[in-house]
Amino acid sequence: MAFEGLTERLQNAMKKLRGKGKVSQSDLRETMREIRLALLEADVNFQVVRQFVKTVEQRATGAKVLEGLNPSQQIVKIVDEELTKMMGDEAVPLNKSEKIPTVIMMSGLQGAGKTTTVGKLALKLKNEQNARPLLIADDVYRPAAIEQLQTVGQQVDVPVFQLGTDVDPVEIAKRGLAQAQENHNDYVIIDTAGRLQIDEKLMGELSDIKKAVNPDEILLVIDAMTGQNAVATAQGFDETLDVTGVVLTKLDGDTRGGAALSIRAVTGKPIKFVGQGEKMSDLDVFHPDRMASRILG
Ligand code: GDP
Numbered sequence: 001m002a003f004e005g006l007t008e009r010l011q012n013a014m015k016k017l018r019g020k021g022k023v024s025q026s027d028l029r030e031t032m033r034e035i036r037l038a039l040l041e042a043d044v045n046f047q048v049v050r051q052f053v054k055t056v057e058q059r060a061t062g063a064k065v066l067e068g069l070n071p072s073q074q075i076v077k078i079v080d081e082e083l084t085k086m087m088g089d090e091a092v093p094l095n096k097s098e099k100i101p102t103v104i105m106m107s108g109l110q111g112a113g114k115t116t117t118v119g120k121l122a123l124k125l126k127n128e129q130n131a132r133p134l135l136i137a138d139d140v141y142r143p144a145a146i147e148q149l150q151t152v153g154q155q156v157d158v159p160v161f162q163l164g165t166d167v168d169p170v171e172i173a174k175r176g177l178a179q180a181q182e183n184h185n186d187y188v189i190i191d192t193a194g195r196l197q198i199d200e201k202l203m204g205e206l207s208d209i210k211k212a213v214n215p216d217e218i219l220l221v222i223d224a225m226t227g228q229n230a231v232a233t234a235q236g237f238d239e240t241l242d243v244t245g246v247v248l249t250k251l252d253g254d255t256r257g258g259a260a261l262s263i264r265a266v267t268g269k270p271i272k273f274v275g276q277g278e279k280m281s282d283l284d285v286f287h288p289d290r291m292a293s294r295i296l297g
Pocket residue numbers: 108109110111112113114115116117194221249250251252253274275276277278282
């Protein structure tokens with residue numbers, strides 16, 4: 001389970017305060033030291049951790065929480081609120097264009113879960129908005145990628161536009177979009193190529209596709225299992241693409257949780273969805289408050 005270690009350590013850190021009529025400044029400091037270590041061990045970015053600890057300490061001290069009623073409960077509440085804030089406070093909906101189609105461009109490293117997420121998102125739009133999306137196969141470097149998208153398209157019963165592997169991805173994106181306009185599809189979801197790591201050629205291509213189709217939404221798909229690297233990857237993609245949202249995948253695995261907790265604070269970009277399994281129905285809107293509750297257990 002994701003967050004298991006973190007949840008246990010946070011609970012242990014705060015348990016020691018329970019039952020204390022008054023919490024001294026040094027009790028608080030000790031608890032915050034443990035919370036800090038728990039977050040660092042979960043791979044949360046150290047600057048994010050530092051800011052978090054400082055804010056919680058200030059709030060707990062400033063509001064005379066330590067001498068008030070139920071200080072431990074109040075500290076738990078502050079921790080909960082600040083974790084929520086760290087992840088962005090409110091759920092942020094998908095951008096929608098005033099006239100159809102809304103263009104969604106997916107990006108991310110190879111294996112992050114892009115193609116799977118394209119299918120999941122199409123299914124979600126179909127189920128929740130009665131939408132008619134068109135998927136565009138724009139990864140021309142791996143023939144298997146096109147087949148994989150076609151399989152995904154069949155699974156969710158959504159058409160896939162493809163021109164094989166010999167056409168320039170910018171051209172494919174443009175022609176796919178033209179077809180969507182002709183057919184009055186209300187969403188276009190572009191599955192782009194990924195690499196094992198960020199490189200200039202890939203970023204150049206993604207940037208060209210962006211210019212050509214002017215997406216309403218550029219979603220960056222990030223594997224939550226990759227810890228600190230997830231944040232570095234997010235920063236790298238965001239620098240070139242100025243992404244509009246993040247999808248965090250594999251939250252059903254045993255990720256320590258650092259990516260979920262750091263990405264928003266470090267990049268300023270909202271996590272819009274989380275992938276929690278391999279099935280097409282395993283995509284959920286990201287709610288920071290619910291995630292904070294889940295982390296605190
Ligand atoms: P891409 O290379 O970015 O297009 O990645 P894929 O969509 O091919 O996904 C890579 C692997 O991750 C596949 O085996 C997917 O089934 C798996 N995967 C994607 N999202 C999730 C998720 O949320 N949870 C789990 N457990 N597996 C996922």
